Every structure is written in C-alpha cells, then in structure tokens.
Amino acid sequence: MSSSFGKLFTITTWGESHGPAIGVVVDGCPPRLPLSAEEIQVELDRRRPGQSDIVTPRKEDDKVQILSGVFEGHTTGTPISMLVPNADQRPGAYSEMKDAFRPSHADFAYQSKYGIRDHRGGGRSSARETVGRVAAGAIAKKILALGTPAKPVVIRAFVTRIHDISVPESSLAELPTLSEIEANAVRCPHAETASRMIERIKQVRSEGDSVGGVIECRVHGLPAGLGEPVFDRLHADLGKAMLSLPAVKGFELGSGFAGTFLRGSEHNDLFEMRDGVVHTTTNRSGGIQGGISNGEDVVIRVAFKPTATILRPQKTVDIHGQETELMGKGRHDPCVLPRAVPIVEAMAALVLVDHWMRQRSQCEFRF
C-alpha cells in the first residue's frame, strides 16, 4: 500500500520512468461529477517536460487516457484508471547509471532495500511518477471547486524563492491569481522577481549546476472543521503529502520555523467577529488550529533541494563496491520548482478532498 495515498479518496500510482506507461487509479471518487480527459490534460500540461526554456527539453506529450470510472461524461463512483504512455524512452541514455550510484539520488537506497532496481532514468524513484498524482489531483481540484455547499475552494501554489532570490513579502498580501502565476516560466507571481529567478536558473544551468527553493501553497475558501486529530491533523497529512514528493526536504505551516523566534504574546492569533463570522486578526496559525481548519486561508511552504543531477563529474561508488566517477548527462531540469507547482497543488487537493469526505462521514449526523 506504499503506492496508495488517501483514506477515502485514494490514489494508487504505478509505473517507472522508462517502462511502457505510467498511471494512477483513483478509488472513492464521488459519483455524478462531470469529468473529461481534457480537464485532466490541462493540469498535466502544466507539469510536462519541454513547456519552457528553463525546464528539461525532454519530449513527452503526456497524453492521458481515462480507462474506467467515467460514463457518458460523469464519474460513476467506481475506480478511475488513468494511463499516460511513456513516449520518449531512450534506455541507452542511462547505461552509465546501471552500475554506479548517482550522488544524492535514490539509486543506492533502492538497491539496498530491494536488492534489485530498474535503473533506467531512476525507475520508480523518478519524478515522472508524479504524473499520476497530478492527474488524480485534477479530479480533486474539480470536486473542491464544485462540491462545496457554499463557495469554491481555491488552491494556489507558486514559487516564492529560487536559490536566494525571494519575492518581497509585501507582494503576497493578496492571494495571487492563476494568470499572475502562469504569466512566467518560473511560476512566481511577482513579475520582476520572476525575471531574476529565470536568469539565475539559466545561469546555473549553463554552469552544469542546479538550484532549489521554496514553493508556497494557499487554500482559500476552505470551511472550518476539516482535519482529523490526533494523528491525521490536516497539516500532518499535508506535510506527509509534500514530503512524499521527490526532492522535498522541509515543510512548514503558517509562521513555521520563523514563528519560533516570536514570543507567545507576539505569535498568538486573536479571535474577532467580521461580518458575523469568527475570524482571527492575524494568521500565524496558517488556517489550521489543533489540526483542524479554522476558516482562514491555509498557508504552507515546501522546501525543494537543488536538482541532484548536475552535468559535472562527481565521485561515487558502484554496485560492486568500487569507487568511481560519474558524469551527469541527459536532459534534466536545472531547477524542479517551476514544474513542481502543479504537483504541490495536486497533493494539497488530494488531502483536502479526503479530509472533506472524512468530515462528512463522521460529523454530519443529526440525532
């Protein structure tokens, strides 16, 4: 079950980077939801290779097929199986990875665990696995947009830092619009900063190097009451979702690590009434208190390390225990964050739909 995620809205991903295809099964989707392959494709196009000049130039159309669970344009409540063929397979391109362990990749760990691995392009550990997550997340996003009693739930992720280039905090007072985010290749809603980020990425790529950074994700319109203490706190499940993504090294909610430099009297969010609704005057809690949403915007941040593959020679060890040197080659992302934005959104959507279904199942009984 380690390739399944979600308790009620459950996805199971499968596939290796260079196998014939990659895919996902979504189990537990509510019935009667209007759904087409085109809607899924929109999100896949946001993550696919070759979409701009700062990501990998690999050629993958990533065209999704829906094989089950949708009938006459609506979900039926049965499992939705989606498949994306792997078009750009160049098995030969990875022969150097067959024996030598790439530094800071999963090769050695997989070999240690399983005693065998599909080395081609990283096999199962490749970020290509996230294709299935994004396809499933597209369904979750649609449920959040349509299925609420009140207003649509909007999930918006965006890049706030690349290497040491950060957006000015003041520019994020308002929730960025989708068009602001999609306006540039790096998916940073602050245009001027985005230009500098893009320049930096191109520069490190030209040096055969890579960079990382931080993605922020906000959820607007979420009703209070989602989250399942004590273990399945909403941010604990969001954290697990994000930490299960390749290259992620850290996660924080609301004030996060920075909040630990404040005193309680500076950090607490006071309650007040606004338009007849309980609100907090500040949002250091990040929209979640005690593991349950409180109606404010959910605010989380995810740290992505610099891409492990660099086009430079690096010392390493091979499968026979011999020290050797490995020269990275191929067509890699010098920075994973631009393409990770839709993946972060997908994971957030999956967690929220799952918790929404859990909340309904337990708490809406009337006695």
Add this chain to the structure above:
Amino acid sequence: MSSSFGKLFTITTWGESHGPAIGVVVDGCPPRLPLSAEEIQVELDRRRPGQSDIVTPRKEDDKVQILSGVFEGHTTGTPISMLVPNADQRPGAYSEMKDAFRPSHADFAYQSKYGIRDHRGGGRSSARETVGRVAAGAIAKKILALGTPAKPVVIRAFVTRIHDISVPESSLAELPTLSEIEANAVRCPHAETASRMIERIKQVRSEGDSVGGVIECRVHGLPAGLGEPVFDRLHADLGKAMLSLPAVKGFELGSGFAGTFLRGSEHNDLFEMRDGVVHTTTNRSGGIQGGISNGEDVVIRVAFKPTATILRPQKTVDIHGQETELMGKGRHDPCVLPRAVPIVEAMAALVLVDHWMRQRSQCEFRF
C-alpha cells in the same frame, strides 16, 4: 482511525485532559519481548509535569498500568493496553474556557468540527494525549535496541534552539549522549547554551509570556533499506508523526530549508567506501534518499511554536459570537520543548519500528 498511527506497529491513543484516565493500545508488537511497566515509566517520567523548575508545576505521577498483552514479563503478540489515571483534575480551574475560545488553541476549531467539545483543559486537544505516545514509544525504543540483527538503533532528541538562543553547530559534530542531554532541565546537550536557555524561559515566564524553538532528533545505527516509496517515504512518515504533535509548525530533513540556498554541486552527498561499507562523505540527505534510509545517521528537526497559553489578557470571541477578553491562568509550561524531547523520540521510534516490520514483510523473501 484518526487516533491510530502506524500500519503494522499500530498505536491507538484515547483520553481527554480531565477525564478519569488516558491511555493507549499497542497492536502488532512482536512477541517474546521482555517488558515491564518500570521500563515504560522511565520514559513517562521524562515527560511528566513537575519534573523541573522550568515546566508546569502540575502534580501528575503519571503511573502507568499494563492491562494486557504482557505475560510473565514478556509480550505475547496481542494488544498491549496501557492506562495512566489522571490524578490532578481541577475541573473548576477551566470554567473560563467553557465559552470563550483561547487564542491559537484548538477550541474554536474543535467546536466548528464536532459541534461539541470537552473544554476542560483542552480536552482531547491537550498535549496530555501524548502520554500514550510516550508509553508506546518506550516499547518501540526497546525493540530497536534489542531486535536488530547487527547493532542497537539509538534515537536521540535534544533541544538546539530556544527562542533565538542556539547551540553552536560545532558542538553537535558527535551524537550527544543521553547523560549530556539529561544533564539539564532544558535537555540541550551544550551546557553553557542550556544555562542561557533556562534563564530565558524563566524570564519570559516571569513576564507571563512564552517561547518556542527547535528540537533535533538523530537516529544512529539504522540499517539501509527502511522506507516505503512512493508515499510512505521514511521522512514523510517521520514528518507526519512530528506534525501530529501539539504546537509543531515545521519539519525538515537533513539540510532542510537551509539546503535550498546551496547549489547542487555544493549540496550533493558523494559516495565513498569506508571499512568496506558504502558511505556518503557528507550527510545533507539526512540519512534518507528517495525516502529510504541509506545507513547514515537520520537527522530531522522539528519547530515548536511558543506556548499558546500566556498569563496575559487577550481579545477573543465566545461560543455565542460575542467578542470578549480571556485571561490565561493555571499552571502551564512557558516553553514546551524540554518535555517534548522524549515525545519526539517516541514518535521517531514508532515510525522506525513500523517501517522495519514493513521492510521485513516484503523484502526478505528468498526465491
């Protein structure tokens, strides 16, 4: 199942802060493990109130009873039920919390979710719930110490920062010993820093205020191969475990957020042979690659916010939607970190035993 954690070594905690008792059921414990209540008690004593002059002076013995699953001093493989009576109940002391929502506490969120809540001392959202986790974690720690084929797995958590007072990084080159950590009330292995931390905690307490900080946890001796990609990556489950603790706002693995300021060429951990074993020259990966342990020390850090309860008047809203003011009182921790150290260790141990059992179940077949 939101009060259960772990897939194979599963704990289920129950109990409210001011109910008659609090407890845990551990299901899936390997049989034939020598186990006594005294061993559990050692860990509970590390988390109990009143243990020093910088924690809450509440009087709780926290004496554990084992009600099942242990026979003639050994586990039998059946569920181990443990119970701790709540001794120091003062229901009257919390009457002001009945109607008004405490700022940055879970009161409002619980009320929104369930439409009812046990307000006494925070009820289920109280950190008192972690008593069960620590009791269960004591068993997990013993399994890790005894059950390995090779050497004992050692888990060691300690405070690295309180407010803005940090241990010097150089002082953490070696894994701190238990006695270094337990040598002072704040559980920081660097004595000089510990003194300053304690002073700071006393000072903010005298001002009716509170502080937070960071706990680091290291795991030494863990074999390579633990962790279950793609979703149950070892650090994803560790992250969820920590984020499910009260007051936690952030989690990071290895280089964490700081690592995003490095380039790939600076960040990558190169492989080398040492004593016939594959090792990395550095450990920015934090002992986990691709979600699987690689044999290096696991290194994680957890951010705890300043205690939400402060002994000052704060604006808030009551259950009837009226704005009001609430004056914190009672006997609270001005800083949760000293008592959180054994809790972090417990959660880490629970995750590791669970993953160890999962690894055995799948990967040790011989064909």
Add this chain to the structure above:
Amino acid sequence: MSSSFGKLFTITTWGESHGPAIGVVVDGCPPRLPLSAEEIQVELDRRRPGQSDIVTPRKEDDKVQILSGVFEGHTTGTPISMLVPNADQRPGAYSEMKDAFRPSHADFAYQSKYGIRDHRGGGRSSARETVGRVAAGAIAKKILALGTPAKPVVIRAFVTRIHDISVPESSLAELPTLSEIEANAVRCPHAETASRMIERIKQVRSEGDSVGGVIECRVHGLPAGLGEPVFDRLHADLGKAMLSLPAVKGFELGSGFAGTFLRGSEHNDLFEMRDGVVHTTTNRSGGIQGGISNGEDVVIRVAFKPTATILRPQKTVDIHGQETELMGKGRHDPCVLPRAVPIVEAMAALVLVDHWMRQRSQCEFRF
C-alpha cells in the same frame, strides 16, 4: 491492526481472559450522540455469564466504565474507551492448560504463531474478548436507531437451530420481536422449540458434552445503497465480522447454501412496485445485491460449532511433543449460542454503521 475492525467506525479490542481487565476503544463515533454507561450495560448483561441455567455459572458482573469520548452525556467525536474489570479470575483453575493443548481450541495454533501464549482461560483467544465488541456494538445500535433520515434500523438476531432442533420455517415469516427472543434462555423466538432446545442443552451438559447450531440475524429498515463493491461488499464485511467470532464455522446470505439447489428461474427475485417503492417479490438475495443493500430485510445465518471444551478425557499432545490426556473441567457453556445472540447483533451493527458512514462520505455530494 488485527485487533481493529471497521474503516470509519473503528473498534480496537484488547485484553485476555484472565488479565486485570478487558476493553475496547471506539474511534470515529459521530459526535453529539446521547450516550450513557447504562445503555452499554444493557447489552453486556445479555452476553454475561451466569444469566440463566443453561450457560456458564461463572460470576462476572461485567460492569462497564466509560473512560473517554463522552462529555455531559453526549459523545464528542473523540475515541470512546471502555473498560470492564475481570472479576472472577481463578488462575489456578487452568494449570492443566499450561502445557497440554486443548483439542479444537486455539492453544496449539497460538503457540505455533507467537512462540508464547497466556494459557490462562485461553488468554486472548477466549470468547471473553467479545465483551469489547458488544460494548461497541451497543453504540452502533443506538446510531442506527437514531441517526437515520427516515426510520430506525432494527437488528435482530435469534437462535434458529440447536443441534438438530430447528424452528419451523413458517414461524419466521415476521421479524421476531425483542421480547419474543428474550422470553427464554436460549433466545429462540418460537417458544415450543425453545423448550426442546433448552432440554437438549441440559441433557448434553449432563453428559459432559456440548452442542452447536445456527443463529439468524435480520436487519429491518435499512435503506438501499449501503455496501462498497467490489471487495467491501456489504455481505463480505458481514461475513468477515461473523467469521471473526470464536466457534463460527460458516456464514450465508439469503438463500445461502440451500439456494444452490434451485435453478435461476426459481431463485431470482423479481422486482415490483409497492407503495411507490421498488421491492422484490421474494428475498432470496437476503437484502443485498451486488454487495449493496436493496432495501429489503438483510438476512444472514451463522453456524456455531459445538463448544470445544467438554468434561470428558481427550487424547492430546503437550508443549514438549508428548502425547497425553486432558480432562476438561471448569465452568463452561455447553452451548455458546444463547450468549452469542447479542454478539452477532453487535457485529452486524458495527458493520452497518461503518458502511453507512462510508456511503455518506462518497455518495452524498451534489454537483
């Protein structure tokens, strides 16, 4: 997790026959349900020893304590921990079971699996474990009675056969009332048959022997739509629930094994309209089609073997591999069915509430 049951309404039982106590944790109970220990006790009193002259004369009050999850007479949505002290412990009474394996009991299998066992009274394999199930089932029954939008769901189990003494089929055309069932010690709603059953049980007991039989359980008022194909079909989960009870050897739905002697043209349930509602003219489907309730009464039957403990010498083997003879003694039920009736009801209720919550979580979205 093998001591947990249910996906959303989850119970975890713990305890051995001769430990200090036995209990259960119920996680996922809807909040705001009125609940008292007295209501739980009513069901426990139906299963407790010593209630009539055809069951074991052991003295157990089985007084339940609620330790969490209930506040001011209502459930709070947090785990409900219930505990029943084991009063009548006579460890010495079981010394002969320490080494010798009782025929057709679980002794040998437990020893083979765990390499250790609590032999006292069967330890964890004792039917005393069902105390927790009945306590949890009492809550589930109350939810079914109160929580429906339309009418209460009524669960009624009763004995239809003891040894070769069966109730006349015609007498079961109507759903038996609770008072008809509780009118006699054997819990058979047909008074004349009940007398003969009681006589048979007394007779075999006087011969140091035992008998088994069949319990039928019907659920009336269940709405159509409960059940989760393809694996969690409603009758598959009911079957697992019943087969997890001690002494159960068979399970059937509706026409069951007898239905296999019919042709399709004889067996099919035709649909018709009655009072504006779709009904079937017959109910060989047992109220479930394709794993989903269809609105007719659910009808299941459970086969219980003759009690394994008999007061006669039997050949067996001891823990050292020596053949020996074991003489059953102690205070045992010569027939488990009378006390199993409330247990069967409890398990059915647990499955139904769980499936009801699952149905709500997925299928009640409006797009």
Add this chain to the structure above:
Amino acid sequence: MSSSFGKLFTITTWGESHGPAIGVVVDGCPPRLPLSAEEIQVELDRRRPGQSDIVTPRKEDDKVQILSGVFEGHTTGTPISMLVPNADQRPGAYSEMKDAFRPSHADFAYQSKYGIRDHRGGGRSSARETVGRVAAGAIAKKILALGTPAKPVVIRAFVTRIHDISVPESSLAELPTLSEIEANAVRCPHAETASRMIERIKQVRSEGDSVGGVIECRVHGLPAGLGEPVFDRLHADLGKAMLSLPAVKGFELGSGFAGTFLRGSEHNDLFEMRDGVVHTTTNRSGGIQGGISNGEDVVIRVAFKPTATILRPQKTVDIHGQETELMGKGRHDPCVLPRAVPIVEAMAALVLVDHWMRQRSQCEFRF
C-alpha cells in the same frame, strides 16, 4: 479503497465490463521474484470465456500486458500494473438493460447507491472484474510455490456440486491433482460425476435456465502460524475474499454448517504426534484453529447461486418506477462454477500471501 484488497500484498482492480480495458495494480509484491506475462496468462486462460462448450461463447482473448514493476524478468518490489483490453465489446447488445433492472442482478442496487451506473454488461458489477483478481492471484500462487522455507504451498479448488449432483465424499480423501481437475470442462476431479454435471448444465441451458453449486478449495503444505486474531482470523479473511466474488452466497470452513449437527465429543479434533510433528487425527477444524493455521490442510467451501441471467422473460421494474418485463439475451454462462475455480484459487492465494507477509513482519523477531 473498496476496490483494494489485502493489507501488505494489496491489489486494486479497476474497469468495467464494456470499457476499453480492465486491470489491476499489485502493490507490495516481494522483489526478485521471477515473473513473466506468460505465467499470468496461464491462469487467465483458465477463466476466459469460450474455453469450452458449457461456458459463455463470448470471444475474449484476455491477453495480459505487464506495464510496470517487472524488470529483466524479475519483480522489483514496486507496483505491478497489469492491463487486459476488452476485445468483444458490443454496447448495443445491452440496450435493454439501460432502463430496466435485471432481476437478482446489481443494477437496482448500484443505481440506488450511486445515482448513476454504467449499464453496459453490468459495468463494474460484471464478473469480468475478476480478470484482475486472477492475474494478481497468479503472482501470489507463484510466491507460495517458491517462497516458503520448507515445501511449496499448493492451492487447489474444484467443483464438488452442481445443482444437486455431488461428488462422492470418498473420492475426495486425497487432494485432487491439477490434471484430474482440468481433465473436464466442469473442473470436477471425479470423472463420472463430472459427466453428469456437464450434462445437467447443457440441459438447463437448453431450457434457457441456469444452475449453481459448490466449490471446495484446499491448501496443502501451509505452515502453522498464519492468521491474525482477533479480527483478521485466517478464515475470516478467506471468507471475505470469497464473499466478495459475484454470485457467492455462502462460505464455510472445515465441518461448516454440517458440523453443527455433531456433539463436541464427535466434533473435536484430537492432537497426536506423527513423524515428530503435532497433527490432528481428524480435520473438522479445516486446518484453522482460533483463526490461525495449524499445519493441516485448509479446507473451505463456497456456495455459488444459479446465474441470474436466464433466457426467459421476467417481470421487473424500470428506472422510472414502471413495472415491465425483461427478456434475457446475450451469451451468458448457464453455470458460473467451471470458470470460478481459478478465481477461488486466486483469492485464496492472495489471502495467504498477505497473511504470510504479516506473520513474518511481526513474529520472526528474535530478542
């Protein structure tokens, strides 16, 4: 998760009868198992339509493709995705099922639950869904054959009754061989009885009618110690597995319902030593005691109702609440048992591998 089965060796099936394809994802398979599509195909060929003159003449090759999880002829420990295209789609052939509910089928129940259904050929409720189970079961059978420390575990299912034609009990003293079972179209190991069964099936088919019967399944070579009390008893999980199959109405273990006519003194299995190993002199326990295998052959029986589709007019109701008549047509199995034999074996194998992995994870620690 209702389309997933198994805790550690987990399968997730997807697909509708008349969608583009049908498939399964197997998660948790041990790595390094030699595996080819041809081995899977052998089992699929045993269940496919058109294999003999007593089953449906539909033309389906049921050619399986392995899309992931196998590399250079060995499993890698990652999810194994298998897909079978649906070749013989005739959507028009089912137009009469669009509105009218077929008696004793799942149509009405699905419509009640989901408010929508794929009516073509029964959609998700079609027995075609079992293609994925058989493909996954083929892997489980191979693990059982190769993976044991001692001897191969052999699973053998066969038809013991069709309608009222039973095999003589004496003929089943020995475990039937695979060639005895596969020697005839009905998969009954007693040749003379098989002939009469085949004749009966042909006769009822010629009358537009259908029949059911009983399949027995035995497991030989299973070590003692598999099964997870209290809820995941080995036979409880076997029972759930079988009851989750289309058309199954009953399940029994060992002596089953018949055993309830015996007294304890007649029913108990006495222990004895044979060749230095603990055995029982009889096997009314069916190889499982207290929910744990005891080393004897596991013996279970499954009741299949007569096929619901018959080629006769039947009264029913349509989706608009109008009474109507439906005339079955198409190419259906007049008796599902011959093709259900490999499905029963597959489900048994899946349960056993899952429990074997669970047993290893918990009970093989040495302290």
